[in-house]
Amino acid sequence: MDRNCDSSSLNPIWTNKATLKYDWTFHQIAPYIGRMKTSIASSLIKKYTKIGDLIIDPFCGSGVVALEAVAAGRPVIAADWNPYAALLTRAKLFPPENLLDAESRLKIAWELSRNRHAKQDLRSVPKWVRNFFHPTTLKHALAFRDACVDIGDDFLLACLLGILHHQRPGFLSYPASHLVPYLRDKKFPRQSYPEMYEPRDVLIRLQAKIKRTFRRTPKNYNLLKKVIEIDARKFPHTNNINAVITSPPYMNELDYVRDNRLRIWFIRRNIPNGVEDIRREKVQAFRDLIKSVCIRLAPGILEGGYMILVVGDAQKGNFRNGKTTKITKELFKTENILGSFQLISTYEDTIPDIRRSRRECRGTKKESALVFQKT
Numbered sequence: 001m002d003r004n005c006d007s008s009s010l011n012p013i014w015t016n017k018a019t020l021k022y023d024w025t026f027h028q029i030a031p032y033i034g035r036m037k038t039s040i041a042s043s044l045i046k047k048y049t050k051i052g053d054l055i056i057d058p059f060c061g062s063g064v065v066a067l068e069a070v071a072a073g074r075p076v077i078a079a080d081w082n083p084y085a086a087l088l089t090r091a092k093l094f095p096p097e098n099l100l101d102a103e104s105r106l107k108i109a110w111e112l113s114r115n116r117h118a119k120q121d122l123r124s125v126p127k128w129v130r131n132f133f134h135p136t137t138l139k140h141a142l143a144f145r146d147a148c149v150d151i152g153d154d155f156l157l158a159c160l161l162g163i164l165h166h167q168r169p170g171f172l173s174y175p176a177s178h179l180v181p182y183l184r185d186k187k188f189p190r191q192s193y194p195e196m197y198e199p200r201d202v203l204i205r206l207q208a209k210i211k212r213t214f215r216r217t218p219k220n221y222n223l224l225k226k227v228i229e230i231d232a233r234k235f236p237h238t239n240n241i242n243a244v245i246t247s248p249p250y251m252n253e254l255d256y257v258r259d260n261r262l263r264i265w266f267i268r269r270n271i272p273n274g275v276e277d278i279r280r281e282k283v284q285a286f287r288d289l290i291k292s293v294c295i296r297l298a299p300g301i302l303e304g305g306y307m308i309l310v311v312g313d314a315q316k317g318n319f320r321n322g323k324t325t326k327i328t329k330e331l332f333k334t335e336n337i338l339g340s341f342q343l344i345s346t347y348e349d350t351i352p353d354i355r356r357s358r359r360e361c362r363g364t365k366k367e368s369a370l371v372f373q374k375t
C-alpha cells in the first residue's frame, strides 16, 4: 500500500446494497461496464473541489463523475468516444425537469412511434439483433427508437436502452443477461418458459422504467454542462480547470464496444467503426493514451488544481500488481509538462466480485485513485 494511502478519509462504500440505497436513480438508467463507484466519485469531488469549480472527465463512460459533479453544484465537461457512453451521460445531465415532464415527453414520442410500427422492416435488422426479441416487440422498440432520435430525446432513448435486455419481465428481450448481451435460452428454454418468449408491451415497461428513474433525483443546478462524443486525445483546449477526475480504460480488461453491442446497435442501427478497442493494444497504448490526454489537459488546470486518475489493476494474468498504477505514477515523474504535478494521495480498494462484469474472468481486482496536485 502507498505510504500516502488514506482510504479511510474517503470513506468508500463498496457494497452494491449501500450504494443503491443512496444513489441518484439517474445512475440506474442503464448499465455500463467498468462504471466508477458513485461514492468514490462524489467523495473525490467533495474533497478536492468546491461549489462552482470546473471538473473535466475525458473518459466519462456512463457519466458517474459528471452527474455527481453537477449534483454537487460543480460545472462539468465530459467526453467519451463511445456513443452509448455519450448518450447515457447526456441523458443524466439533461433529463426532463420532473416525472410529469418525462411522462408527457413519453406520450408524445410514443404517439409518434405508433404510426411507424407497421413500417419497420426487420429484414434490414441483423440476425444477431433479431435473435434477442419477439418480432412485434422489436418493431415497437425500433419505432420508439426512431421517434426518440427524430425528436432528439436522449433521456427517453437511454430509458429504452435500460430495459433492452435482461431475463426479468420488466425488460424487452427474450431471457438474456443485463450487462453484456447474451441470450439465456439454454437456462430458460422456450418449451419450459413459453411466457418469456411472448411479445412484450414496450409502453408499459417504459412507463415503469421512467418512474423508477425519477425515484431519487438531484437538484437541477443551472450550471455549465457539456458532453462531447470525441476521442479524449482531441479534447478541446480548456482553461480554468479545477480538477480532472476520470477513470481511463482499464488496460486489456474491458471492451466497451463489444460488451455494449446491442445498445450501441440500437443507437446507430449499426456498430460504428471509428471507435477503436484498446483491449487489443499493448501496455504502450495505455501509456500513450494516458500521456497524451494528461499532457493535453495539464496546461488548463489552475495552480493548486488536481488531476485525479482512478485506475484499475489486475492482480492475475499479464498485468500483475499495480501495472496501471505504476505506469501512471512513472508518467508523472518522467514527462516534463507533468513535472509540476505532485502525487499527494492514493486511495485503494479491491473490487468485490459482486461488482465485476464477468466474475469468472481475470478481471480488474483493485482500483486506485491517484491524486496529483499542480504546484
Ligand SMILES: C[S@@+](CC[C@H](N)C(=O)[O-])C[C@H]1O[C@@H](n2cnc3c(N)ncnc32)[C@H](O)[C@@H]1O
Residues within 6 Å of the ligand: 032, 034, 035, 036, 037, 058, 059, 060, 061, 062, 063, 064, 065, 079, 080, 081, 082, 085, 230, 231, 232, 233, 246, 247, 248, 249, 250, 256, 278, 289
Ligand atoms: C473505465 S471507463 C469509464 C467509466 C466511467 N468513469 C463510469 O463511471 O462509467 C473508460 C471509458 O473510456 C472510454 N474510452 C476509451 N478510449 C477512449 C478514447 N481514446 N477517447 C475517449 N474515450 C475513450 C471508453 O469508452 C470507456 O467508456
